[in-house]
Amino acid sequence: MATGFFTDSTLCIGCKACEVACKQWNELPSDGFEFTGNSYDNTSQLSGTTWRHVDFVERESVDAEGIATSWSMLSDVCKHCTHAGCLEACPTGAIIRNEFGSVFVQPDICNGCGYCVVSCPFGVIDLIEAVGRGDDAAKYSVATLHDDRLNERKTAVQATGGVAGKCTLCYDRQRVGMVPACAKACPTESIQFGEIDDLRERAKRRVETLQARGVDARLYGADDVGGGIGALNAFFLLTDSPEAYNLPAEPVLPSTRQAMGYAAAAFAALTLATIGWAIFRGEGGAA
Amino acid sequence: MKSYYDRPLLKGPHWGSNVVTYLFLGGIMGGLGLISLLADDRPEPEMKKLRKATRYTAFALAAINPPILISHLGRPERFFNMLRIVKFKSPMSLGVWGLVLYSGAAGANAVRELADDGIVPKMLRYIAPSATVPIQALLGAFMAGYTGVLISATAIPFWATGKRHIPAFSVCSGAASASALATLLSTLQGNHDVIPRLERLEMAASALEVALIADFRRRGGAATAPFFEGRVGTRLRDFTILGGIVVPFALNAIGGAFKLPKSLDALRSIAASTLTLVGGYVLRESLIEAGKLSANDPHVAFRQPS
Ligand code: SF4
Ligand code: SF4
Numbered sequence: 053m054a055t056g057f058f059t060d061s062t063l064c065i066g067c068k069a070c071e072v073a074c075k076q077w078n079e080l081p082s083d084g085f086e087f088t089g090n091s092y093d094n095t096s097q098l099s100g101t102t103w104r105h106v107d108f109v110e111r112e113s114v115d116a117e118g119i120a121t122s123w124s125m126l127s128d129v130c131k132h133c134t135h136a137g138c139l140e141a142c143p144t145g146a147i148i149r150n151e152f153g154s155v156f157v158q159p160d161i162c163n164g165c166g167y168c169v170v171s172c173p174f175g176v177i178d179l180i181e182a183v184g185r186g187d188d189a190a191k192y193s194v195a196t197l198h199d200d201r202l203n204e205r206k207t208a209v210q211a212t213g214g215v216a217g218k219c220t221l222c223y224d225r226q227r228v229g230m231v232p233a234c235a236k237a238c239p240t241e242s243i244q245f246g247e248i249d250d251l252r253e254r255a256k257r258r259v260e261t262l263q264a265r266g267v268d269a270r271l272y273g274a275d276d277v278g279g280g281i282g283a284l285n286a287f288f289l290l291t292d293s294p295e296a297y298n299l300p301a302e303p304v305l306p307s308t309r310q311a312m313g314y315a316a317a318a319f320a321a322l323t324l325a326t327i328g329w330a331i332f333r334g335e336g337g338a339a
Numbered sequence: 340m341k342s343y344y345d346r347p348l349l350k351g352p353h354w355g356s357n358v359v360t361y362l363f364l365g366g367i368m369g370g371l372g373l374i375s376l377l378a379d380d381r382p383e384p385e386m387k388k389l390r391k392a393t394r395y396t397a398f399a400l401a402a403i404n405p406p407i408l409i410s411h412l413g414r415p416e417r418f419f420n421m422l423r424i425v426k427f428k429s430p431m432s433l434g435v436w437g438l439v440l441y442s443g444a445a446g447a448n449a450v451r452e453l454a455d456d457g458i459v460p461k462m463l464r465y466i467a468p469s470a471t472v473p474i475q476a477l478l479g480a481f482m483a484g485y486t487g488v489l490i491s492a493t494a495i496p497f498w499a500t501g502k503r504h505i506p507a508f509s510v511c512s513g514a515a516s517a518s519a520l521a522t523l524l525s526t527l528q529g530n531h532d533v534i535p536r537l538e539r540l541e542m543a544a545s546a547l548e549v550a551l552i553a554d555f556r557r558r559g560g561a562a563t564a565p566f567f568e569g570r571v572g573t574r575l576r577d578f579t580i581l582g583g584i585v586v587p588f589a590l591n592a593i594g595g596a597f598k599l600p601k602s603l604d605a606l607r608s609i610a611a612s613t614l615t616l617v618g619g620y621v622l623r624e625s626l627i628e629a630g631k632l633s634a635n636d637p638h639v640a641f642r643q644p645s
Pocket of ligand 2: 141142143144145146147157161162163164165166167168169215216
């Protein structure tokens with residue numbers, strides 16, 4: 053049974069407990085500190101070592117009493133797409149769909165080619181700097197990753213470096229029946245974890261309730277997002293357009309362009325081969 | 340237009356000059372496969388020489404290109420993990436297999452030449468069937484084109500917008516660069532008789548290339564700005580369009596139209612070939628650099644090209 057996240061921006065208080073819990077559980081290194089000046093968001097983006105990121109959307113409205121600022125916060129995460137660009141692109145087969153329906157990077161298979169990075173329509177997955185390279189990477193094979201994890205408090209990610217990293221949907225925790233660290237830490241249940249069908253139903257009820265109260269609520273990814281991607285196993289409830297949260301309004305699965313590309317290359321090759329044949333082997337050419 | 344503090348939506352490629360070199364040499368390998376097929380089985384002595392030159396060179400490139408590819412990996416020692424699967428949906432996976440098979444065919448063709456030259460035992464000639472010549476040409480076309488498919492089958496808006504044009508002009512650029520390299524080699528060999536034909540092939544390839552690039556610019560829209568404008572656009576114009584296509588084309592046309600004194604003519608064709616090769620490299624470099632810039636612009640990435 054596929055599991056996933058339903059992240060509800062209307063419940064988020066911007067505490068970043070999810071970011072911290074994720075970093076802690078997965079022992080992800082710090083990305084350094086940069087003061088961005090963009091509201092309270094100094095994390096800025098998801099990365100190979102940041103698997104939850106809280107967006108702080110500020111909206112200003114002017115009325116008789118002056119300028120009012122409203123906030124909408126949303127904890128962004130890997131979408132665990134039904135048809136995932138990263139998974140399709142990966143030439144080593146490092147990225148798989150696991151038994152929970154999540155898109156999972158096996159860090160001991162990944163060779164750091166970086167093709168998944170440019171193939172994610174949501175800009176989620178990224179290469180992790182080569183920290184601690186040369187460490188005993190084999191020790192952290194997938195097998196040991198989940199079974200010995202609770203004792204072996206060191207992630208495969210840190211051990212290997214130079215590989216791709218993103219949310220695992222806490223594969224290791226799920227294996228032992230635990231809730232993902234971010235959902236566990238969230239104090240307002242803005243991040244809900246569960247079985248996908250169940251979450252979708254909850255989300256639809258929630259959006260109806262909010263709309264009845266006059267909130268401009270909409271779901272992102274609960275149903276097919278288009279572009280060949282299908283529905284998202286981690287979907288969101290938004291109160292603004294997707295772009296405001298740095299989500300694409302029209303994402304597209306990159307592999308859908310391949311057939312056209314190969315056809316165009318074949319056209320050019322055939323044209324040149326024909327011309328070349330005339331030049332080298334035609335009547336006048338070979339004379 | 341709405342955005343999230345203008346933060347990039349996408350992550351750009353981590354690829355540097357080793358990837359650019361790989362794409363460039365892959366294009367040349369592709370073109371050499373074609374020329375080696377065109378020169379196959381011909382009675383003329385200049386074609387025999389050309390055939391040998393292209394086969395040895397293709398083999399040499401097939402030997403140096405994999406290490407260049409491997410050097411860009413975050414974990415180079417795990418290159419062989421790419422050979423654990425064949426994935427038709429991943430141009431990166433197909434490309435690695437294309438490279439492996441191309442190397443095999445190029446090796447077979449080189450061995451046949453070596454056997455004919457008496458450098459390796461004559462009997463080795465028979466383990467390499469002559470079918471490997473058209474096979475190398477076919478795989479070569481794939482080698483020259485798949486890198487264009489590889490980048491356009493990504494989320495990067497500029498690359499994605501070029502799903503028709505980029506693979507097609509990559510093939511043309513590969514063929515032009517291969518003709519230029521073959522011209523240089525033939526000049527070194529003193530195989531002057533074959534050069535006019537190589538130069539005509541180069542002219543045809545670069546004419547088609549420039550036509551495709553112009554069409555791309557006309558239709559591409561906002562997403563192609565990082566490629567045609569700014570720093571990348573200037574380099575592309577100077578080194579690829581003008582220096583790498585227009586000037587060599589003119590030089591080749593002069594060579595075809597007038598009978599220049601021998602040394603002047605050699606100088607002319609060396610200049611034209613070198614410029615074409617530089618232009619081919621800069622084209623691949625511009626593709627990668629524009630891809631990086633394109634990833635930084637969230638506005639074009641919110642609505643991704645189909
Ligand atoms: S959001 Fe990106 S990284 Fe996550 S599964 Fe989809 S394609 Fe892969
Ligand atoms: S970087 Fe790793 S996970 Fe990503 S495509 Fe390459 S091998 Fe697969």
